[in-house]
């Protein structure tokens with residue numbers, strides 16, 4: 094029987110849940126029998142269908158982090174039917190009324206994504222469970238089901254139902270509907286039929302890109318179940334709905350793998366598309382006016398099944414023994430889910446300041462004061478979209494000792510009496526990460542610590558963090574949003590040229606711990622030509638940030654730090670010295686700038702970058718007639734460009750591929766224009 098959709102405490106349009114797989118036998122052996130997972134939730138939250146706080150703890154360094162997510166399924170929930178009945182089954186009835194839904198398994202390699210989606214013969218995964226539910230509903234309602242199975246590999250789409258996987262063109266019609274031209278659809282009436290078709294597709298997916306001995310998926314596998322149902326009103330109309338069940342490729346941290354050659358390219362594409370997916374989910378959950386569907390093939394294909402009336406579920410899969418990897422996965426998942434609500438200045442005066450690792454103490458304290466479990470559960474971690482309800486009667490004399498003593502030492506904490514009723518305190522946007530292990534009472538300069546801490550993580554984990562650190566304060570929402578949009582855009586650009594894992598985070602810190610001068614904040618880019626678009630963007634970002642910050646920094650009132658408002662931003666990166674030119678032999682500076690030929694080559698490359706940038710600007714600004722004067726652009730193309738840039742301005746020539754041009758065509762258009770300059 095289908096369970097009705099459960100009301101959730103969260104207002105996410107895309108639910109984001111965690112699933113932790115059990116340790117595998119060889120993992121338990123190599124951990125000398127230690128089977129404590131690096132991730133957990135409080136026992137009281139284990140069976141919660143409400144928001145949960147996920148705790149990650151590194152047994153080796155005792156680092157820890159907390160994130161708010163929609164639900165948690167631990168190692169003991171090995172039976173996938175629990176996840177199915179609670180999270181997936183409620184999405185199915187909508188498919189029979191013409192709505193779409195999407196379920197993704199997201200996570201690092203070997204975190205259990207494929208297992209979660211497919212299961213085994215004994216323990217069916219989410220895909221067979223969903224298929225069998227759809228089929229039984231079809232039988233009882235007179236509906237029919239068809240399946241398609243395709244993969245997105247290196248930003249290209251291939252039909253897995255064909256004996257030799259065919260590339261599928263992704264087309265968008267004038268109503269914005271996406272069509273996968275020529276994609277096979279196979280009618281399915283029974284589970285044996287389904288298994289036969291699905292396992293052939295799986296075999297093709299495995300062989301196509303991994304080789305038979307390599308178990309890691311290098312592509313995103315999408316099983317689409319399309320249901321056609323007669324409308325119950327006797328009109329003879331048919332409602333068509335679609336359920337996408339997606340086994341995403343595993344994200345990878347390339348500085349911890351030995352990837353090279355094609356593997357490195359694959360990995361870059363995988364990380365880039367996962368980041369684009371997270372941006373889409375974030376935009377949807379935050380009611381952003383623009384949802385960046387066009388940033389990857391996968392999100393473009395899923396446009397009709399993410400947002401609008403569609404419902405979606407992200408299952409973030411974790412390997413219980415991999416702390417760093419889990420932090421990457423959960424932080425990206427939490428960021429996707431994150432609901433932004435900027436606090437107005439008036440509200441900010443009394444915004445409670447908690448440090449994330451105080452949450453458990455505060456919750457315990459509330460409970461000891463006789464608060465009900467449910468009110469205690471509403472207690473948000475620092476990164477919580479919903480900050481807290483505590484009784485206004487709570488007096489400072491009743492403060493817990495640890496709390497008040499912490500307050501004396503650091504303004505990170507505020508007395509419990511300043512905690513406001515939930516109705517009057519809106520959440521601030523923050524994902525407070527990487528500093529949870531810091532003891533503020535011993536930390537002289539919290540901000541420095543944060544920077545150090547994040548840099549260290551960058552080195553350990555090989556991730557690039559793009560962070561916004563913000564104190565509560567008077568930064569206008571539009572200024573904040575503009576900065577945030579710029580940094581997101583920068584991170585997206587970065588993801589296009591880098592194979593690093595990208596972590597984008599918004600953090601909150603206390604005003605007195607922010608750098609006094611904007612100049613103290615380092616925005617470091619490495620491995621890029623100074624003239625590259627990413628460097629240009631970073632420079633522009635840095636200077637606009639300084640402009641925003643300078644009046645604030647000049648008005649510092651040391652005595653009144655708690656009401657001072659600041660925002661600071663840092664691209665936290667391993668510190669690589671900048672070099673004047675990055676030529677073909679990185680690491681050997683003496684050769685890089687030695688000869689006139691090198692300089693000429695460097696100039697040539699600068700010229701090319703600025704020419705490309707000029708060209709992109711022109712494409713974004715020119716009229717239809719002007720566009721048609723460009724070599725290689727006809728009327729149809731000009732119209733496509735006008736349409737495309739309305740929703741998403743072109744950022745690079747590569748963006749032209751989003752309107753269906755192949756990279757060769759894009760190259761040719763630009764070459765013709767460049768040749769025209771000299772011709």
Ligand SMILES: Nc1ncnc2c1ncn2[C@@H]1O[C@H](COP(=O)(O)OP(=O)(O)OP(=O)(O)O)[C@@H](O)[C@H]1O
Nearest residue numbers: 114115201202203204205206207208308309310343
């Ligand atoms: N719940 C589970 N119970 C038992 N074994 C599991 C479970 N989840 C995953 N595994 C095992 O863990 C290993 C990795 O799982 P899986 O192949 O699903 O990972 P993945 O995330 O899809 O990896 P990749 O991205 O590399 O394809 C497999 O051997 C799988 O059988």
